[in-house]
Amino acid sequence: MERVSNKMKLKAGMAEEYKKRHDELWPELHGLLKAAGICDYAIFLDEETNILFATLKVEDRAALDKLPAEAVMKRWWKYMADIMDTNPDNSPVSIPLKEVFYMP
16 A cells, blocks of 8 residues: 655635535545545645645555546546646646655
């Protein structure tokens, strides 16, 4: 099982809307993430900077890397594009983070 972390940027004033949308996560997206072997997925918000910190575990990194090609993932990105920093394809600007400490 591989641990993966990244950071993203939420637009100012969008914290409540971001949480609301994730509280109402589409069942088909949830199913896709589970089918890809993703578990222990959490997203944290630094309210001072609007930086989102995401962490998850995945059984097979290759399955995670295939998610951007999925139609439901593209629809989710489009849905979220108005409240966070995104790339031209609507995917979130996501910066991978290097693990420097872990205590099991």
